[in-house]
Amino acid sequence: MKQEVSWKxxxxxxxxxxxxxxxxxxYCREGDTCWPTAGDWAALEKLLDPGAERHLExxxxxxxxxxxxxxxxxxxxxxxGAGVAGLRALYVRGGDGADxxxxxxxxxxxxxxxNNPLERWAPGAVAWPLSVDHIRELIYFANAHDLCxxxxxxxxxxxxxxxxxxxxxxxxxxxxxxxxxxxxSRGPGxxxxxxxxxxxxxxxxxxxxxxxxxxxxxxxxVGIIGWSLGGGHGPFANHAGLGVDNIVEATVVSAxxxxxxxxxxxxxxxxxxxxxxxxxxxxxVTDITxxxxxxxxxxxxxxxxDWLGTNCDIPQGGRPDLDGIVSNWLRWSLSLGTExxxxxWVWPSAGSKVTCGMQWTVYLQxxxxxxxxxxxxxxxxxxxxxxxxxxxxxxxxxxxxxxxxQVQPVEYIKPSPWLTPIPKIYAGGVxxxxxxxxxxxxxxxxxxxxxxxxCGAPGGVCNLLQFYQCITGNIGAVQPSDVTIGPGLRTxxxxxxxxxxxxxxxxxxxxxxxGSYFSESAYNMxxxxxxxxxxxxxxxxxxxxxxxxxxxxxxxxxxxxxDYAQ
Numbered sequence: 001m002k003q004e005v006s007w008k009x010x011x012x013x014x015x016x017x018x019x020x021x022x023x024x025x026x027y028c029r030e031g032d033t034c035w036p037t038a039g040d041w042a043a044l045e046k047l048l049d050p051g052a053e054r055h056l057e058x059x060x061x062x063x064x065x066x067x068x069x070x071x072x073x074x075x076x077x078x079x080x081g082a083g084v085a086g087l088r089a090l091y092v093r094g095g096d097g098a099d100x101x102x103x104x105x106x107x108x109x110x111x112x113x114x115n116n117p118l119e120r121w122a123p124g125a126v127a128w129p130l131s132v133d134h135i136r137e138l139i140y141f142a143n144a145h146d147l148c149x150x151x152x153x154x155x156x157x158x159x160x161x162x163x164x165x166x167x168x169x170x171x172x173x174x175x176x177x178x179x180x181x182x183x184x185s186r187g188p189g190x191x192x193x194x195x196x197x198x199x200x201x202x203x204x205x206x207x208x209x210x211x212x213x214x215x216x217x218x219x220x221x222v223g224i225i226g227w228s229l230g231g232g233h234g235p236f237a238n239h240a241g242l243g244v245d246n247i248v249e250a251t252v253v254s255a256x257x258x259x260x261x262x263x264x265x266x267x268x269x270x271x272x273x274x275x276x277x278x279x280x281x282x283x284x285v286t287d288i289t290x291x292x293x294x295x296x297x298x299x300x301x302x303x304x305x306d307w308l309g310t311n312c313d314i315p316q317g318g319r320p321d322l323d324g325i326v327s328n329w330l331r332w333s334l335s336l337g338t339e340x341x342x343x344x345w346v347w348p349s350a351g352s353k354v355t356c357g358m359q360w361t362v363y364l365q366x367x368x369x370x371x372x373x374x375x376x377x378x379x380x381x382x383x384x385x386x387x388x389x390x391x392x393x394x395x396x397x398x399x400x401x402x403x404x405x406q407v408q409p410v411e412y413i414k415p416s417p418w419l420t421p422i423p424k425i426y427a428g429g430v431x432x433x434x435x436x437x438x439x440x441x442x443x444x445x446x447x448x449x450x451x452x453x454x455c456g457a458p459g460g461v462c463n464l465l466q467f468y469q470c471i472t473g474n475i476g477a478v479q480p481s482d483v484t485i486g487p488g489l490r491t492x493x494x495x496x497x498x499x500x501x502x503x504x505x506x507x508x509x510x511x512x513x514x515g516s517y518f519s520e521s522a523y524n525m526x527x528x529x530x531x532x533x534x535x536x537x538x539x540x541x542x543x544x545x546x547x548x549x550x551x552x553x554x555x556x557x558x559x560x561x562x563d564y565a566q
Contacts, residue, residue: 027148029166030094030124036145041092041125047137048089054128054174056083062406064201067173068154068221070113071412078173082110087174089134091126100415112169114155114162115413118420118428118523121160123150123169130174132251132259132286139257139284142168142552149553151284153196153223156413159429159523161226161280161555170284172196172225177287178206186248187291193249194288196225201405208400212292213300215240216401218343219411224288226279230519231471231485233495235367235401238474239338240293244275244483245472249289252282255548259286264482273543273559276484276533278518280555282547298371299397302404303342304364305384306392310351311358311456316389322346322360324387326448329364332383333469333493334441338477339376341470342366346448348455349462358456366469372397421523427503428523434492434515437473443512444494451498463499471495471517486534488515495520521557528557 028034036044056078058065067078074081091108100109100122112126124147129135142149150167175195182190189212194203201220207213217227217234224243227234232243240246249263252270260283262271273282307325309317329344345363364384368377372395381395398404421428435444448465455462472479473493483490495517498509506522516522516531529537540559544551551561 027164027166028146034146035124036141036147038092040141040145041090044137044141045088045090048127048134049130050089052089052130054083054087054089054130056087056173064205064405065199065221065410066176066202067197067199067223068115068156068413069410070415073412076410079113080110082107087111087128089128093122093124109415111171113413113415114152114157115415116158116160116417116419117163117415118160118417119163119165120417121163121165121167123163124166126169126171128171128174132253135170135172135253135284135286136257136259138168138170139253139255139552143256149284151280151553153225154199154221156219156222156411157226157280158419158520159556161278161558164554172284172286173223175286176202178203180206180210180212180292182210182212182292187246187293189292189294191248191289192292194224194290196223196285196287198224200224200227201402204400204402204405207292208295208402210292211295211400213240213295213401214290214292215243215246217243220405220408221410224290225285226519228288228290229274229277229279229282229285231276231489231517233468233470233517235341235470236293236369237470237472238336238341238477239369240291241478241480242472242483242485242489243290244485245478245480246290247271247275247288248291250274251286251288252284253286254283255550255552269539269543270547272482272484273540275482276518276536277540277543278532278555278558281544281553281558281560283553295400296369298374299399300401300404301368301370301372301374301377301395301397303366303368303372303377303381303395304392305362305381305390305394306364307362307388307390309360309388310355311348311360312356319356321388322362322452323449325362327445328387329384330440330445332380334437336469336474338474339369340366340380340474343469344467346452346465346467348452350455356456357458358452358462360452367401419523425502426500427506427525430497430520431499431501431506431509431522431525432495432497432516432520433506433509434471434488434513434517435467435494435496436488436491436513437493439512440493444496447509447512461500463501464497465499466497468495468497469493484533484536484540485518486515486530486532486536488513488531488534489517490515523556525557529559532557533559 148164148167152162177195179193184191200216228243351359454460
């Protein structure tokens with residue numbers, strides 16, 4: 001207990017010293033004199049209730065998936081199965097030579113696994129808290145030893161915002177409380193308070209038991225916190241709103257370990273920062289209350305249509321079919337109302353003389369709030385398949401979206417750097433642009449054609465073109481103003497991921513719209529504050545200064561008080 005008091009006193013002193021400074025300096029690294037001793041780590045572990053059970057295991061269908069699944073994990077277990085026998089409260093790197101970027105992973109590497117850890121940054125320690133008090137102790141400790149803090153629920157992040165060099169990695173995956181209040185008027189179907197370790201598979205399963213759903217992402221193992229704070233697009237966004245639109249309250253442990261309840265009435269500035277300011281920079285969110293929505297009595301329908309073809313100028317299955325499919329879909333997309341949200345992937349690939357230098361696939365998936373027997377669904381199927389015969393056409397209705405997630409393939413995470421920038425070739429991360437309705441109507445078709453033609457040319461680059469029509473740009477979609485996302489995401493029709501493009505090519509694509517999606521965007525991007533937050537950025541900086549003046553929390557291309565986090 002004496003050690004605990006000394007950490008807290010030192011932590012408070014550091015906060016006082018840095019208030020108003022506005023500058024950020026490199027954090028303590030292993031080997032520095034400030035680095036915790038073995039005794040310091042052992043004392044910290046005692047404060048985390050080390051005797052409590054900690055398990056993270058998937059029990060197979062029909063159980064919902066509890067966390068992200070790394071590729072090639074036996075039995076699709078999280079953490080390569082490290083959570084099956086039980087997790088320790090704290091793991092400290094050292095002695096085992098853990099690099100975590102070699103194929104032979106150690107136990108430490110398994111418990112720190114996360115998607116696309118760029119810069120070869122590995123944590124100095126990994127903690128598995130079970131409560132708000134545990135998180136407070138971890139923040140006190142980080143402040144006392146000047147450690148950077150990295151945090152993750154499931155670890156899906158594409159842009160390394162869950163990483164910092166030798167950081168104290170706080171994994172909230174075991175905090176999985178679910179509390180519904182179906183009578184709360186803040187949501188059309190009440191509200192639900194959710195723990196930070198929950199996946200959408202778990203949340204939608206719990207919601208279905210109450211005849212509800214929540215606005216969520218497409219992948220079943222993505223977690224609620226990072227997705228919500230970064231914008232949150234998904235299969236219900238045009239009707240239910242983005243993730244940011246659905247945050248009504250949250251509990252945050254701040255940089256000085258204070259527990260804050262934030263809402264439209266309490267700490268409103270921090271609440272607004274959570275509604276679009278991005279994750280990994282405001283504190284540790286220990287629960288989030290979001291709006292619940294009533295599942296239609298007719299159910300939820302997913303339509304899926306696939307086409308295949310070549311680059312040859314032939315009447316069926318050739319390039320004319322591809323051009324017709326794309327132009328027809330673009331016209332249809334501009335007519336959609338709030339009941340529809342979806343995605344389309346256009347995937348040209350290198351071919352042979354037989355395929356006239358290229359072959360292609362178009363994959364279309366839309367979710368409709370209602371039954372497959374409705375005229376809206378039947379008209380859509382007829383309209384979309386008019387230009388060319390598909391190889392697959394399915395419209396299946398589910399009683400709840402939870403049923404759909406149960407059969408959805410897993411989107412595996414890759415635990416080594418794989419979205420690394422390549423100078424003059426690739427901007428890194430997930431380059432994206434929010435396409436405005438005006439550009440979708442006038443310019444986007446030509447951009448798609450140019451990319452397809454590039455693939456068909458000798459030596460050309462073939463890119464998977466991904467279009468997500470789930471960012472509240474449909475006709476009649478509600479676009480609340482009490483958020484801090486920029487206008488490009490707020491009003492755009494598509495979140496467009498153009499594939500392997502360099503910074504100059506990406507800058508050219510920015511003409512399609514003034515925004516980019518925080519959680520899926522380029523690792524190297526010009527003018528990122530404007531593209532993420534627009535005129536809200538200055539307000540967000542002041543909120544950062546108020547709640548985290550010494551930048552205990554920080555990440556690349558996040559709201560920052562200095563250039564260090566860039």
